[in-house]
Amino acid sequence: MPDWKAHVRPRLATLRLSPSREAEIVEELSQHLDDRYRELIAGGASPDEATKLALGDFRDGNLLAQHMAPLRQAHAPSSITPGSPGGHVFSNLWQDLRYAARALRKSPAFAAVAIATLGLGIGAATSIFSVIQNVLLAPFPEKGAERMVFPRIHGALQPQDRGRQMFTPAEVLGFAENNHVFDGFAAANGELMLYQHGEGAELLFGADVTPGTFEFFGLPPLRGRVMQPATTSPAPRRFS
Amino acid sequence: MADIDTRALDRELKRGSAELLILSLLDARPRHGYELGKLIHTRSGGQLTFHIDSLYPLLYRLEEREWIKGTWVEKPEERRRRFYKVTAEGRRVLAQQKKTWEAFVEAVRRVTEDEHA
Numbered sequence: 002m003p004d005w006k007a008h009v010r011p012r013l014a015t016l017r018l019s020p021s022r023e024a025e026i027v028e029e030l031s032q033h034l035d036d037r038y039r040e041l042i043a044g045g046a047s048p049d050e051a052t053k054l055a056l057g058d059f060r061d062g063n064l065l066a067q068h069m070a071p072l073r074q075a076h077a078p079s080s081i082t083p084g085s086p087g088g089h090v091f092s093n094l095w096q097d098l099r100y101a102a103r104a105l106r107k108s109p110a111f112a113a114v115a116i117a118t119l120g121l122g123i124g125a126a127t128s129i130f131s132v133i134q135n136v137l138l139a140p141f142p143e144k145g146a147e148r149m150v151f152p153r154i155h156g157a158l159q160p161q162d163r164g165r166q167m168f169t170p171a172e173v174l175g176f177a178e179n180n181h182v183f184d185g186f187a188a189a190n191g192e193l194m195l196y197q198h199g200e201g202a203e204l205l206f207g208a209d210v211t212p213g214t215f216e217f218f219g220l221p222p223l224r225g226r227v228m229q230p231a232t233t234s235p236a237p238r239r240f241s
Numbered sequence: 242m243a244d245i246d247t248r249a250l251d252r253e254l255k256r257g258s259a260e261l262l263i264l265s266l267l268d269a270r271p272r273h274g275y276e277l278g279k280l281i282h283t284r285s286g287g288q289l290t291f292h293i294d295s296l297y298p299l300l301y302r303l304e305e306r307e308w309i310k311g312t313w314v315e316k317p318e319e320r321r322r323r324f325y326k327v328t329a330e331g332r333r334v335l336a337q338q339k340k341t342w343e344a345f346v347e348a349v350r351r352v353t354e355d356e357h358a
Binding site (some may be wrong): 012025026032034036058059060065068069071072073123175 | 320
C-alpha cells in the first residue's frame, strides 16, 4: 500500500493549519486515496496503475492548497512555545494572557498557590518599600528634610556620640547670630501644657518655638495662622 | 412560482450548485467524503466529478459555515472515518437553495418552451 500521507502532507505545507487539524486532513485525504486505490485494484488495475490513477485526482498547480487558502482553519495562529522569542511585546500580550489563563485553569491547585504567593510577595514588597521609603529615603515629611541637621555639642576630648543636643537660650541665639553655613534655624522648647476648651481642660504636648519655625519646616498650620513678625519680640524674653 | 433571488441565482450558478449537491446528499444520512464523491459521479451519470482537491475544501468550507458537521466515527475492525451530517442551519440553507434552483429551472423551461412554440 502506498504511503498516501507522504503525498498529501506536502500539498498542505503552504497553509498555516494547526498541527492537529493538519493531521486530521492528512488522515482523511489518505483514506480517500486508499479507497480509490482499492477500488481500482478490485477493478483489475495493477498496483502501479492504481497508485498513479489515485494520485491523478490531485490536479496540477496544487489546487488543494489554493481552494483551502481562504478558509479560517488555514490561518491558525502560531503555536505558543514558552521561552521562544516573539514579536512585539504588546502584539503577543493577548495570546500570552490566554495561554496563562488556560494553563492556570488546567491546574487549579497550582493556580491557587501561585496567586497566594504572588499576593504575599506583592504585600511583603510593598511593606518593605514603605519602611525603606519612610525610614531611609524620606523619613520626615518636612520640606528639605534631607538638609536638616540636629547639632550635638560635646567636649573636645569626648567621643562624637557623647555631649548633648539640648542648648541654652544663649547658645541658640549665639548659633543664630554667628551662622554662616545654614539657610536658617529653628529651636523649640517642648513642654506639657493644659489646653482649656468648652468641654474642659486637655493635656497637650506643646512647645515654645523661635520665629519662622513653620516656614523653616515648610508646613502650614493646621488651624489659625503662623507667627507674624509683629507678634514676635526681637529678643525672645522666654529664652533670656 | 416564487420570485428568483437574482443575487442568489448568480451565486449558485458560479458555484455550480456544488453546495446544493453536498447538502442534498447529506440531508438523507451522514456520509464520508469518498462516498459523497462517488454518489455525485454515479448519480450524475458521470457528468459531474468532484476531484479530491475541490471536494474536501468544499466540505471544510461548509463545516466552517456550520452548515454541516464532521465527526470521526470508529467501528470495530474498521479504521475510523470522518462522517458529515447536515446541521439545522444547513437544512435551512438547503431549503432556500432548492427553492432558488427550482425557480431557475422553471424559468428556463418556460423560456425554452416559448421558443419552440
